[in-house]
Amino acid sequence: xxxxxxxxxxxxxxxxxxxxxxxxxxxxxxxxxxxxxxxxxxxxxxxxxxxxxxxxxxxxxxxxxxxxxxxxxxxxxxxxxxxxxxxxxxxxxxxxxxxxxxxxxxxxxxxxx
Amino acid sequence: xxxxxxxxxxxxxxxxxxxxxxxxxxxxxxxxxxxxxxxxxxxxxxxxxxxxxxxxxxxxxxxxxxxxxxxxxxxxxxxxxxxxxxxxxxxxxxxxxxxxxxxxxxxxx
Numbered sequence: 001x002x003x004x005x006x007x008x009x010x011x012x013x014x015x016x017x018x019x020x021x022x023x024x025x026x027x028x029x030x031x032x033x034x035x036x037x038x039x040x041x042x043x044x045x046x047x048x049x050x051x052x053x054x055x056x057x058x059x060x061x062x063x064x065x066x067x068x069x070x071x072x073x074x075x076x077x078x079x080x081x082x083x084x085x086x087x088x089x090x091x092x093x094x095x096x097x098x099x100x101x102x103x104x105x106x107x108x109x110x111x112x113x
Numbered sequence: 114x115x116x117x118x119x120x121x122x123x124x125x126x127x128x129x130x131x132x133x134x135x136x137x138x139x140x141x142x143x144x145x146x147x148x149x150x151x152x153x154x155x156x157x158x159x160x161x162x163x164x165x166x167x168x169x170x171x172x173x174x175x176x177x178x179x180x181x182x183x184x185x186x187x188x189x190x191x192x193x194x195x196x197x198x199x200x201x202x203x204x205x206x207x208x209x210x211x212x213x214x215x216x217x218x219x220x221x222x
Contacts, residue, residue, distance in 0.1 A: 033210075041214070042201060042212035042213060042214050043156070043201075043210075043212055044212075045209060045210065048209075090156075100144060100145055100147075100161070100205040100210075101147065101161050102147070102158075102210060103158060104149075104155035104157070104158075105155055106154050106155050107154060107155045
């Protein structure tokens with residue numbers, strides 16, 4: 001089935017140790033998004049790619065970076081995770097910015113020790 | 114910043130009850146309003162609403178948008194324990210989703 005896949009589902013890292021989260025999609029959607037969701041809060045958009053065009057939210061910390069090497073894959077890099085970065089990280093895709101229904105992957109839960 | 118406000122923040126009902134969840138939004142660059150259901154995993158898509166007054170239905174769930182009142186409601190009839198979840202609404206503006214804080218629905222047997 002076409003879907004949005006995130007790996008790993010759970011990630012444990014150490015304070016300050018770089019970590020990469022992965023998202024892939026078989027929907028052939030143009031837009032891919034990364035959200036951060038902390039406990040009991042709504043998802044917060046970090047950035048999104050429209051094709052290769054990167055769009056960063058103004059309040060996304062510099063510690064968070066993203067790469068999209070091709071249509072199917074998008075990565076979230078956290079250069080120096082802090083305890084406050086522990087959260088669920090959600091990847092979503094949409095066909096375009098006009099066709100705006102976003103379909104979410106299962107998420108990666110990040111724990112920072 | 115564009116705001117989306119949901120009410121109530123939490124709701125506890127018994128199986129068979131009907132519930133109405135509310136979502137209000139600010140109008141700037143409004144494109145559409147989305148409803149999602151989130152259990153202990155990623156949000157799953159329920160409805161996208163773009164036109165005022167047209168009800169969308171899926172089984173026991175229905176939703177409608179009122180652009181005049183800048184609001185939307187999500188109705189769930191004959192609730193079941195499997196409806197227990199966080200219900201999120203989000204407004205879209207050219208690719209950006211702004212979520213409300215969610216309504217936590219708990220359905221007791």
